[in-house]
Amino acid sequence: MGKVIVCRCEDVTLEDLRQAFAAGHRDLESLKRFTGLSTGFCQGKCCAAHAGRFLAELRGGDDMVCDPTRTRPLLHPTPAACFAAIASGEAPDQEDA
Amino acid sequence: MPARAGEPLAAALLAAGVQVFGRSLKYHRPRGPYCLQGHCSGCLMRVDGIPNVRTCQTAVRAGMVVERQRGWPSASFDAFRALDWLSGQGIDHHSMFTSSAATNRLAARFVRRLSGFGELPAGEPRPPAPVERWQRQVVVVGGGAAGLQAARELHRRGVRSTLFERQEVAGGRLLDGSDSAGGDGQGSWARLAELHRQLEGSENLELLPGTTVVAVYPGDRLQVVAVQERRTLVVEAERLLLACGDYEQVRLFEGSDLPGVFAVRAFDRLFYLHGVIPGEPVVLCGDSPRLLRLAGDLVAAGVEVAALVSGATRPPLPAGEGAFPLVPGRLPVRASGGRWIERLEIAPAPSEPADGLFDCGCLVSEYPPAPAYELAHHAGCRVDFDSACGFRVVVDDGGRTSNAAVFAAGHCTGAMSLEQALEAGRRAATGMAESLSGGSGRED
Known part of the structure; x- marks a missing residue:
């Protein structure tokens, strides 16, 4: 058997998720922190739904998946030059959602 | 290498x-584009000395x-692909090289080199982009079916809106x-042409293509951060x-x-x-009428199609x-396959042995594409999970979030047809419009 790659950016396999789940990581945020899932270039655009399905199946329903991982700006990788001209203290207020 | 200008x-x-196009971080597996929407990491390359450029979003x-x-x-x-062959189902890095702090430091340095975090950009850093501060009543993010239809409706009601579209051409699906x-004559291109006609020259619509919204900050007044070239x-x-939309x-x-x-x-x-x-022969997997149409169009264009594999037991018959x-x-x-797909095995179910090659x-x-829920999540809107698509923005019939x-x-709220996306917009x-005018709504 070869690998089933769930997260292509960080090479996280389905087996990695199974082991993490068995080790007690039973929500997405915890799975993410343990395996590195969703922490790469795409920030989960290509793996969050797959990982959610994995959790839904093991936990017995979509309602049990609960929250996605914490979402933070930026949505897309963006050159720092786009923000370098925003003077410090002048940036938009960071408020906890 | 020959290319067509602008593609x-x-x-x-x-x-x-x-x-x-590249290699993956840990197992050095071959990588290539699969989404061609600028979302996945498959097409990243170093272009003119700049690392991690999305080649699917860069005109040649x-x-x-x-x-x-x-x-x-x-x-x-x-050569490091050997790691992939040797590692079976995966490498659990949590317990590797943890016997002493010194071993761990040494291993971390080695592993970093091995996985190749890339090289810094060559040449002078890009100068800072000027920052403009705007105030707008209504901002629409996304110029696909739902966004354009929403802009059209706002225009009809006399509400000014500013629409940010990531691509150079609005249209999406x-x-x-x-x-x-x-x-x-009700195909998507005909509808797009109609929407463009209705919106052309509208003083109520400020349409900005080539503009990517990267953040939403909630507060007394929302702040939307968008970047252009x-x-x-x-x-x-x-x-x-x-x-x-969705991914x-x-x-x-x-x-x-x-x-x-x-x-x-992407293939479309x-x-x-x-x-x-x-690559040929092409194998298609799926059940939708559009996939059958695509298969038919491929055959008509002289492309070799090996098979259309459908999970449904009785799929609708294709035209051809x-x-x-x-x-x-x-x-x-x-x-x-080695560096590219060469063979595909199929089975009655994922857990059963393959019976076709x-x-x-x-x-x-x-x-099913995954809804782009993140910007709503930035703004503190409620998001839920649906196995049919993924995480999605929760809305009521009037598109209201929490x-x-x-x-x-549209598709950021879940799976739907093109018709449904237009109607949702x-x-x-x-x-x-009703919330802006205190519930009465103004019809022109």
């Missing part, structure tokens, strides 16, 4: 027969220097070739309508990350917009019946 670099590379120019980023001696032939057909916009908005996905199975496996809309764009067939085998009741379970030059894998200033419509715009 995406990734399309030009695929047309020229390039198979490996004469004299561009394009390099693969990872792998030794090269990304095309990468309405641009898809396989949805463009329609004997009654030459400037950054920080926009204070009274209302926000999210119609940011292409492919079915998950062994080897489904191989180059040559494409999401339907390659074929219909750019005239590129990245007999031109290619239609395999019902089967799912792809294993893709194999196809030579495969390219796989078109249909799978944040009173934020509305959402109209409803969200109506709901928003």
